Amino acid sequence: MRMKTFRAANSTAAFAKVKADLGADAVILSNKTVTENGAKCCEIVAAVDATPTSTKPRTKENVLEDALTGSTGWQREWSQIKGQIMALMKPQMDPEILSPRQRLAMEYLEREDVDDKTLARIFCELREDANRSIITVLESMVEARPFRAGCFDNTFHAFAGPGGVGKTSSLIRLALREKKNNPKARICLATADGGRGKGRLVLKHYAELSGLAFRDLVTREDFISLCKESNQFDKIFIDLPGLPGNTSLEDFTTLYGIAGCKDLSIHLVLNPYYSKPQFERFLAKYKSEQLASVIWTKLDEACTFGSILNMAFASGLPVSALSYGAGLKNSIAPATREMVWRLLFMRKLPGGDIQP
Ligand SMILES: Nc1nc2c(ncn2[C@@H]2O[C@H](COP(=O)(O)OP(=O)(O)O)[C@@H](O)[C@H]2O)c(=O)[nH]1
Ligand SMILES: [Mg+2]
Structure with a gap:
């Protein structure tokens, strides 16, 4: 058995290092928050069986042969x-x-x-x-479940999706909306995206500006602490990082101890203009019992909206919010069916503009 210690800004980044170095079969022995140069970071100790799984040399011919014989597994076959x-x-x-x-x-x-x-x-x-x-x-194929009080009553809401899709912006917009509609609401913004820097700072800034609590989630210990104080909050919005190539949402939620949380909904944030294989990839990567809805962003940059229907049919998930502008004001709407029909049949954005 080969054992190794990995450190990174957060669990996701450390886990990506584990996978890159020890492969997908690595077993995590410990995962904790440590302090390095005064900053909190994650330390994972992982181990892997010392016997290599394949002895085939990685020549150009072998790589090509693997690709042509569909060695990427059952997904390709299916x-x-x-x-x-x-x-x-x-x-x-x-x-x-x-x-x-x-x-x-x-x-x-x-x-x-x-x-x-x-x-x-x-x-x-x-x-x-x-x-x-x-x-x-x-x-019968597309459900709209508007992201507002009464529709999603659980406390924890996590925002998942590929990097740059609009997770942090959607989270801030929906949290500020909630605060505006219910000024007494006790809201906490938490980020598991610490390693990336900018998203974390933006979130912290808006939390301070709007009188919302802010928490960093570096490892599962931080999530456990947040759960312990969760009765102080009406809503906790969690910003998840874009997951590195071979890390799935389930890997991530297990790593942070989020997987067992019953009071949590995950909202998958997507843009309508990804390619078909890319959507299939996301369906596999972000598969989770805790997925509760899809939030569509950058509608203002899209020219067709069929993917909203495709995703609803393939995933069975309702659409909860529609975002249609880069600014933080008047650029997100809790989704209704009428909005989805207007997008699909008139290319009309929730704000009223019609896409060319
Ligand atoms: N045009 C447009 N830009 C958006 C929209 N939502 C987010 N953005 C922009 O997309 C970029 C990435 O957003 P961000 O929330 O940081 O993405 P994240 O990496 O998923 O957290 C930022 O420049 C946002 O202003 C949208 O609905 N329309
Ligand atoms: Mg972000």
Whole structure:
């Protein structure tokens, strides 16, 4: 057994070092907050079986062969199978079966980047009844659950998603909104994104400016302390870091002890203009029992909104908020179904602007 100690600004960064150095099979022996040069940081002791898993030399030919034989695992195989199922289904999706109005709606959605899987489901519903409106089908596929009091009553709300997607901005905007609507609300902003610097400072700044509490989450010890004082707060908003390549949300929540917290919802923040394989990757990477909604940001930079429908269908998650501008004022709205329909069918942003 090979044992090694890793230090980094927070658990995520330390865990990424563990994986990069010892591989995915590494076992974490301890994970604690330590002080280095006066600053809090995370120290992980990890171990791995000394026997190497593969003896194959990493020559150019071997790398190419691995790639071509699909050694990236079952995900690739499954996506190939799905592709084949769709290829078999497509000729069965005869548009002539639909009423002209339904056909027009299907063609429209295809142009708006609604994917084949979602279109196939809509088609199957429509062909049962020529009078069925597409909106009633979509209503069964997309739920809106506005991010406001009464809809998400739990205390902890964590914001996850790729780096730069708009997690910190959405968190601040929603926290300030909550404070404005309910000035007596006791709100805490916490960051597990300490290593990145800027996001943490922005969060701290807004917390101080608006009279909100602020906490740093460097390791699970900090999360445990926050849980202990959580009855002092009505809402705790947690800013999560963009997770490094091979770290999943479940790795992260387990590492921080967040996974067992029943009073916590995770909101996945996404932009509508990622590519299809990228969305599939996010679905696998951010899979979690605690995922409660999707927040769509940078709508003002998108020109189609089909991915909102694709994601709702693939994940079963409701849409909770829509962000449509870089500024902190008047740029986020708790989502309603009408807003989603207006985006999808009129490219109209919640603020009223229409996208070209
Ligand atoms: N145009 C536009 N920019 C946004 C939106 N939301 C966030 N941003 C910008 O995107 C950048 C990254 O946002 P940030 O919240 O730091 O992302 P994070 O890395 O996920 O926390 C910042 O410059 C934000 O101002 C939005 O809805 N529209
Ligand atoms: Mg951030």
